[in-house]
Amino acid sequence: MRQAMRPDADLRYHDDVAHIRPGHLRKAARMAFDYKKEYKDLYQPKKTPSLIDVPPANYVAVRGTGNPNVEDGAYQHALQLLYGISFTIKMSPKSGWDIDGYFPYVVPPLEGFWKQAGTDGAFDLSRKDEFEWVSCIRLPEFVTLDVFEQAKSIATEKKGEDYSPAEFLTVDEGLCVQCMHIGPYDDEPATIEAMHRFAEEQGHAIDLTDTRLHHEISLSDPRRCAPEKLRTVIRIPVS
Numbered sequence: 001m002r003q004a005m006r007p008d009a010d011l012r013y014h015d016d017v018a019h020i021r022p023g024h025l026r027k028a029a030r031m032a033f034d035y036k037k038e039y040k041d042l043y044q045p046k047k048t049p050s051l052i053d054v055p056p057a058n059y060v061a062v063r064g065t066g067n068p069n070v071e072d073g074a075y076q077h078a079l080q081l082l083y084g085i086s087f088t089i090k091m092s093p094k095s096g097w098d099i100d101g102y103f104p105y106v107v108p109p110l111e112g113f114w115k116q117a118g119t120d121g122a123f124d125l126s127r128k129d130e131f132e133w134v135s136c137i138r139l140p141e142f143v144t145l146d147v148f149e150q151a152k153s154i155a156t157e158k159k160g161e162d163y164s165p166a167e168f169l170t171v172d173e174g175l176c177v178q179c180m181h182i183g184p185y186d187d188e189p190a191t192i193e194a195m196h197r198f199a200e201e202q203g204h205a206i207d208l209t210d211t212r213l214h215h216e217i218s219l220s221d222p223r224r225c226a227p228e229k230l231r232t233v234i235r236i237p238v239s
Contacts, residue, residue, distance in 0.1 A: 031104065032105055032106050033103055033104065033106065033140070034105070034106040035105075035106070035108045036106075036108070036219070042054065042233075043109070043217065043233060044180070045179060045180045045233060046180060047180045047181075047182060048179065048198075049177050049178070049195045049199070050177070050178060050179070051175065051177055051178075051238070052175075052177075052178050052235075053174060053176075054173035054174060054176055055172075056172040056173075057138055057170070057171060058138070058139040058141075058168065058169070058170050059111070059136035059137060059138055059139055059168075059169045059170075059171060060081075060082055060085045060086060060136060060137050060139055060148065060166055060167075060168065061082075061134050061135065061136035061166070061167050061168075062078035062081050062135050062166055062167070063132075063133070063134050063135075063165070063167075064078055064133055064135070065130075065132050065133070066129055066131060067128040068128070068133065069128065075133065075135065078135045078165070079110070079135065080161070081161070081163055081165060082135060082136065082137045082166070083107075084155045084161065084163065085148075085151050085163065085166055086107045086137050086139075087107065088151045088154050088158070089139070089140070089143060089147070089151050090105065090107055092151075095154075097150075099142060099143075100142065101142035102140075102142055103140070103142065105140050107137065108138040109137075109217055109218055110135070110136075110137060110217070110218045111137065111138065111215065111216065111218070112133050112215070112216050112218075113136070113171075113213035113214065114131060114133050114213060114214045114215075114216065115131075115132045115133075115208070115210075115213050115214065116130050116132070117130060117132075120206070120208065121192065121206055121214055122189060122193070122196075123188075123214075125189070134213070136169060139168075143168075148168040152166060173215065173235065175204075175237070175238055176235040176236060176237050176238060177198055177199045177202075177204070177235070177236050177238050178195075178233060178234060178235040179191055179194070179195050179233075179234050180231060180233055180234075181230075181231070181232045181233075181234050182229070182230070182231055183228050183229075183230060184227040184230060185222075185230065185232065188232070188234065191234060192236070195234065195236055199236070199238045204238040205239050206236060206237070206238060207238050208236070209237075212237035213237070214234075214236055215234070215235040215236070215237075216232055216233065216235070217232065217233035217235075218230075219231040219233065220232070
C-alpha cells in the first residue's frame with residue numbers, strides 16, 4: 001500500500017496480550033530475539049492466501065492521512081518517530097536504563113493499518129492522498145505502558161523532537177486471511193482480489209470496519225530492494 005497492514009484487526013486497547021510462546025523466552029535470553037524468525041506464521045506466510053487467527057500484540061503507533069510517498073510528508077515523519085522510540089527501547093541497556101524483563105531483540109519490521117473512504121478494501125491507488133493509516137512497529141512483551149511513556153520522554157530529550165503523536169497501541173486482529181505479496185506495492189490489488197476470492201470460497205466474508213483494517217507488513221526496504229522483489233505480508237479481516 002505504501003508505495004509503502006490481523007482480522008478482528010481491532011484497534012482497541014486490551015489489558016492482556018499474548019506472551020512469548022513457550023520455549024522462546026529461553027532463546028531470547030541467549031540471543032537477539034527475531035520476531036520474523038520465531039513467528040513465521042505471522043511474518044513468513046505462503047504466496048497463496050490462507051486463514052490465520054492472529055493473537056493480540058502491542059505496537060508503537062502513529063496515525064495520519066495522505067499519500068505515504070510524499071517526500072518529507074506526514075508518513076515519513078511518522079517513521080522517524082516509530083524508529084526513534086523503537087531504538088530507544090532496544091538500546092536501553094547501553095544507556096543504563098534497566099527495564100524489567102528486558103531481552104535482546106531485533107526491531108520488528110514496519111507495519112501499517114490502512115483504509116480509504118469509498119472502497120471495500122480494493123484500494124484506488126490513483127487516490128493515495130485519501131489514505132488513512134496507522135503506521136506502527138511491534139513492541140516486545142516487556143514493554144508496558146509505563147516503559148513506553150518513559151521511552152517517549154527519553155527520545156524527546158535526546159532528539160529534541162515532539163514524540164507526543166506516538167501512542168501505545170494494542171491490536172487484537174483475530175481471524176484474517178493473509179498472503180505474501182511479492183512485487184511492487186502498486187501490484188497489490190491483484191493479490192488482494194485473490195485473497196477476497198479465497199475468503200469467499202472458504203465461507204468467510206471480508207470484515208473491514210472502522211476498527212478492523214487492512215494490514216500490511218513491509219519485510220523489504222524499498223530503498224535497497226528491486227520493486228519486483230519486494231516482500232509484503234497482507235492481512236485482511238474476515239468473519
